[in-house]
Amino acid sequence: MRQREPFVDTSPFVRDSVVPTTCYMCACRCGIRVHMRDGRIRYIDGNPEHPVNRGVLCAKGSAGIMTQNAPSRLRSPLLRVGPRGAGEFREIGWEEAFAVATGWLDPIRKTDPRKLAFFTGRDQSQALTSWWAQQFGTPNYAAHGGFCSVNMAAAGLYSIGGAFWEFGEPDWEHTRYFMMFGVAEDHASNPIKIGLGKLKGRPDDRRAKFVSINPVRTGYSAIADEWIGIRPGTDGLFVMALIHELLRAGKIDLHYLAQYSNAAWLVIDNPGKADHGLFARDQYGRPLVWHREWQEAVEAGRPDGAPALTGRVTLSDGRSARPSFELMAERYLDPEYAPEAVAERSGIDAATIKRIAAEVAHAAFEQAFELEVRDWWTDTSGGRHGRFLGRPVSMYAMRGISAHTNGFHTCRALHLLQMLLGTIDVPGGFRYRPPFPRLSPPPAQPSGYANEVRPETALPGVPLGFPSGPDKLLVDANGKPLRIDKAFSWDAPLALHGMMHMVIHNAWAGDPYPIDTLFMYMANMSWNSSMNTAGTMRMLTDKDPATGEYRIPHIIYSDAYFSEMVAYADLILPDTTYLERHDCISLLDRPISDGDSVADSIRQPVVKPDRDVRPFQDVLLDLGARLKLPGCINEDATPRYPGGYPDYMVNHERKPGTGMLAGWRGHDGALIGRGPKNPKQLDRYKRNGCFWQTEIPDSGRYYRFANRDYLEWAVGMGFIDRVEPLTLQLYSEPLQKFRLAAEGHGTAQPPDSERERIRTYFDPLPFWYPPFEEAAFNDADYPLHAITQRPMHMYHSWGTQNAWLRQIQTQNFLYVGQETARKHALADGDWVWIVSPHSRVKAPIRIMDGVNDDTVWTWNAIGKRAGAWSLAPDAPEAQKGFLLNHVISELLPPRADGYRHSNSDPVTGQAAWYDLRVRLEKCAVEEAGQTEPRFETLPRPTGLPEPLALLRYGARFRRKKDRRSQP
Amino acid sequence: MTSLPTAPSTKRLGLVIDLDICVGCHACAVACKEWNSGGHAGPLTDFAPYGADPDGVWFNRVHSFEVTDGYNDTNTVHFPRSCLHCETPACVTVCPTGASFKRAEDGIVLVAEDLCIGCKLCSWACPYGAREYDANEGVMKKCTLCVDRIYNENLDAAERVPACVSCCPVSARHFGDLGDDKSDISRLVAARGGVDLMPELGYKPINQYLPPRPRRNRGGETGAGDSLADIAPPDAGGSTLHPFLRWVDRVLSD
Amino acid sequence: MHPAFSVIVFTVSSGIGYGMLFWLAINATLGNLSILAVRVWPADLWFGLVAFGIAFIAIVAGLLSSTFHLGHPERAWRAFSQWRSSWLSREGVASVLTFVPTGLFAIGWIFLGDSSGWWLAAGIVGAACCLATVYCTAMIYGSLRPIKAWNLSDVPMVYLALSLASGAVWLGPIARIFAIPFGWSDLFVPVALALAAVLKWRYWARIDAIHRGDGTGRMPTRGSAIGLPESKSVQPLDPPHTQQNYLMKEMGFAVARRHATKLRRLSLLLLFALPALAWLLALFLAPLLQIVVLAIGALAMTIGLPIERWLFFAEAKHTVMLYYRGSELG
């Protein structure tokens, strides 16, 4: 009998057009193609040409359609009518919105620009927003970096002139040993996955080992060749024990150290004196090293130098000095850092630490290899080389390291380990992503010194910078902070990214001074991005009983969606979605380049907004023009960028020839990096898939800290001003300068109350100390670490509004190890109180194997406030989902004088999310089933639609099928 | 036509999924949902998408498991689950209407929705949970192996692979002809010891899973020893510093 | 497996109907053969009308109910097409075919008062068709390999035995109402009940063994479900979706062991003990009381059957649940 098969149309019509742009379902910035049909999005896929994602796309990226159609999208500017926090608004037009905003901002600018605090969250417009703050004249600007990962940035920039995070990547192609510290997902979401796929897919003769150091075994750790379930906050111990082992066995690259780091630089040994611990320098300020043959001090970096790494020497002026290398060796060879000594505290047995050290050394030295360079490369001393020596050990680290109060030093220890192995920017090691490396630390200082903040005056530079010493802090004569978040003060001297997590608290407390308007963009500060959530909501709504006015008088907020923060603003400036606007992923912000090439990109509008919303960048430029901010207007006071952000992207220049975008510059678009403006620049980007990429010359792809070919190219591109080698900072002199200040030297000294803290934590060599919360509270009371991880399929709070993504996860559990479960007599699904020194939160548990014994954890930002994001108030996100943020305090326990430091790293001000200590208390039966604390249901802002009860997206794309049978 | 093809071609299209590198990111699940929502079997209805109990039709779901072998060797495994396009699938033979069928030319198992009465029996017959019922449309839906992509002349040649394969960031998913021993994916399966799921049931899945490779967390596996040897025995005082510094001097002056 | 109301009604109700038709034919046959001293059932108009009427109503109601389960009842006719491979299709075809001989048999009996000759022949063919249809019904479930508790030869036997027992139990009181005394079917009631009870008991023992893991044959495990060697123990960590989806709602139904035991006892009581007791009592009672007692027996059975059928679904585990966490079942 002949079979008849139903007819299948295997070649249906798919799309009328394909529009390239850049994804923004997270900050990874993948290239996407939006396939349009009948004016609607048929589907989105990855752009195969794009340097970031090479055609792949993550779960969030593929779910873009559902964000574009989310009922939670804000629809028009809103003005608060009810009490703050109640969520009662009136829809207003844009003219009224601008009038309200200028009504608040103009007087501030004319009297005291500091009274504007402008803070931005997960945005990618920091080149614009920081510039805008500069034009306004307020130092009170920062993006989210301070609560995110500034420890990584600061430790990296002050050590190697680059960093993990978005500033560097492993050499996926060549590495044989890859260690990943504390990464669940990271910003380089797709690149890391692509890299790991490559690494694990290597043929047997070139197999690489992938080690994940993480208290939890999920995600990347699940596919690691070895998982090391470290106790949170102890990576420093582990890394220093590895250093101990390598030193002990002489498995370090002395030549690399001597040549590229400050290991040989002589450190003055003059205890108690103002020069103690600083580098010995010649009359030109050049650091000195000891010439082994000539037996005299010579300037570092001489081609004929034979610098000694050991030995105490006496300088011509009689002072005694030792190479920093020797100080370093002395520290880490101490039995204090022996594997046996750290094993218990880190939860990693000594044998494992020793084995890992042996494996690392084996990969670095036995598996060393040379990569031929076609055109040879020239080092900064003029030496020419036909090869790059490769040491195929690479490392990568993120928030598991950074979100601790000891994160800065831990991260510096990691960079030190890399230096000792000679694996920074070498084949198989860690690679910079241009425009990095930059000098270490980069020369730009922060702006906002007392004399710089004046009415109606722009700051001389953007607010954030890289203090080179205590004299560069933003403090007044009494050492009091000049910034509202206390960044760059003695509380957090190297707070390079500001301290967004302290703004609300400080503004509420009027400490160091009250402000008038808090202006925020893309940061859900009343929920998942705050510590002490309940307290934050109280502070946002608190009134001064004397005046009856809110303590934070005005709050302006730009969001695109109905987030938890919306209810707490007085004026809402609704943004477009990422598919409705131009954006600029500029080299002036965080780069999307990779080890081999430099790149930047844009977004272009794909869909027309169906609401009365405007791109925030346009709004900011418009507002700037209305406020007559210097950069925003022409001489004749007309708006400088009437075309909004696209206009700015093309026509704004930081300095002549350097603008937001590096591609297709010059009148005919023939120039790259630097060059005159090109009015057709955006068209060129759009035609090229919305990105620009150019390869680094072959000879400039490694050893870039001292690679003349690279540095010359980078000067040409405008990344740096001149060819100048970068010295890897094994020993950090800027830190020592702070320490000296604390010890009573110099003009800029901390107030007495801060001396001890500064002295302790500004150690020029990395050291380990217990995270502050662990040190402050009794282990018996709070025996467990509680941490979060990002789910790969959700982006912070904003993934949940997505109808598809939320089906993957509507609620989170607290994961506890078998041992902890046994101790507490817990079964799967039981509810517990998670009790911290600050507060408590109720959660259901799940028992698992792959977690460090002293650790409990949960997925981040799944818990939602009832009503928010246009979800049903009884949605599991609000009824069962919970945040650890409720139990994290933004402040450390009070010091003797009652002062409470921020719960942050003492060097960088990095928020210490993962220092959290808790105990578990099993819930009574009647307590189970619902999380707590819960907060009043937020009403849907006026104008937002009732969400659909049934979603049939795509139904209209299905052509009526002809039901022919074919034989 | 729910009898299995009597004269099937030797072509057996399917997927190979590498559990050794799947990180459980759900990219394949969402890309599948996205493509298919507007594709051959679309829409993939979502009930209460913003409500208390959202529930929609998906063709690909990603689980995670913890695996122990009883000797302290434990591991986390991510596991994407979709139709295996079995060679002898009862989901086809149980169908009373002929709606569920296996294509003779390439072995793809599909549902002809306009023949489907929504009796759900095929979903009971599938051991792997690969079929999901669309209660709004009253018909059964399932992975189509992206039959509307892989042959689609309206797409560029490079796009003619299943959506879940092209998106996978770690390249844990492969597509091809498993009936051809010489195809890239057949070789991959041979090299990595690909397995059938639930072979006990005799459905003969076409899709193959590559099991996680053993972890390498014991000494010697990278060629390194178990620990490093001291450069020299510690000083009399027990200090390692001085022997170390002497070593440094020696190395530098060599 | 989720015990859908419509499917329970379908199998129970059609099972009773087919059982009754079967016994009507058997009674006629054996009566005609006049073996033993058991009385011949006359082809009585009113009895026939009521007995056949109830049987056909039960069957039609059952079949209709099964279509409520469908997403597209209006396309139900398509289900007759795949009898070559599909037990569901076969069941459909068989159920329709069965109407022909049983219908003829009913016409002869009711309207012509004749249950012999060709009419009887039709009855006998009809009886066979009834068995075949019930067998097909059972095999819809029995053929499903992913459901170990169903994929057993016991399943069609239990279905057949229960259909026969319930048909016989139902015919008893109806016949008495029309003063038609003890027939062949009555004679078989204890046998059918005992057989059904034994088979059901054995079935439960068997699935308990399977669920304990000491069933015969290689069983899928969590390991084999994700392609790992058997030596590994596998525990679900995170599910692909935190809310229940179709698979979990349809296949993830689980009944607590405690409840299952109770319900099994209850169904044993209602299905077997009470009807058997009624039958026994009836032997000693006056005709009127016989009706009452036998009717109670039939009622008990009719309540017991859905419970048994509910358990049949509720206790059956589908392999897809290997992918999910136990705590998420049910």
Ligand SMILES: Nc1nc2c(c(=O)[nH]1)N[C@H]1C(S)=C(S)[C@@H](COP(=O)(O)OP(=O)(O)OC[C@H]3O[C@@H](n4cnc5c(=O)[nH]c(N)nc54)[C@H](O)[C@@H]3O)O[C@H]1N2
């Ligand atoms: N417990 C715990 N808390 C944490 C962390 C943790 O690990 N654990 N991580 C911290 C870190 S590193 C970070 S970066 C923060 C992140 O926290 P946030 O910076 O608050 O990030 P999101 O929650 O993603 O969203 C910010 C807001 O941006 C809005 N938004 C999205 N798209 C647009 C747009 O196109 N335009 C505008 N105007 N708005 C938009 C969203 O609706 C949302 O309200 O959370 C911090 N909080």
Ligand SMILES: Nc1nc2c(c(=O)[nH]1)N[C@H]1C(S)=C(S)[C@@H](COP(=O)(O)OP(=O)(O)OC[C@H]3O[C@@H](n4cnc5c(=O)[nH]c(N)nc54)[C@H](O)[C@@H]3O)O[C@H]1N2
């Ligand atoms: N899908 C998705 N991607 C994102 C985001 C998102 O929300 N969703 N957010 C983006 C943002 S803002 C950021 S900052 C990045 C952050 O990217 P990640 O750094 O990957 O962020 P976390 O999820 O905080 O992961 C921290 C990891 O460190 C581990 N950990 C915690 N404490 C310690 C410790 O003491 N030692 C070690 N070794 N490990 C520890 C945790 O278990 C966790 O796996 O991700 C970005 N990418």
Ligand code: SF4
């Ligand atoms: S990682 Fe995903 S969400 Fe983030 S930009 Fe890339 S595709 Fe978009």
Ligand code: SF4
């Ligand atoms: S996309 Fe790839 S890595 Fe991600 S879950 Fe699917 S198979 Fe695994």
Ligand code: SF4
């Ligand atoms: S996986 Fe299930 S649906 Fe797919 S062919 Fe096999 S039995 Fe059928």
Ligand code: SF4
């Ligand atoms: S649900 Fe549809 S495809 Fe499945 S068996 Fe029934 S008729 Fe066939």
Ligand code: SF4
């Ligand atoms: S092959 Fe296509 S339909 Fe099947 S799981 Fe992959 S994307 Fe979904």
Ligand SMILES: [Mo]
């Ligand atoms: Mo972040």
